Amino acid sequence: MAIEPPDELIQLQHASDAAHAAVRADPTPEAWAAWRDRAGEVQAAVTAHALEIGKPRNEVEAAVKKAARHPAGS
Secondary structure, three states: OOOOOOOHHHHHHHHHHHHHHHHHOOHHHHHHHHHHHHHHHHHHHHHHHHHHHOHHHHHHHHHHHHHHHHOOOO
C-alpha cells in the first residue's frame, strides 16, 4: 500500500526546497541557516508521521519528496 503524505508534510518539503534554492542562488550564512531550519522541520515532521502511521521513516520521507517534487499529473 502506497504512503499518501498529508498536505502539511508536502508544504514543509516545498518550503525546504525553496530554502535550498535560495542557498544555491546566494549562499549567505542567513540562507544556509534558513535551509537548515526548514530541513529540520521536515525531518521532525516526517519522523513523527512515520511513527504515527507505523511505517518506516525512510519510506515516508521518500513519499513526501516524491509528492512534493513530482505531483501526479505533471
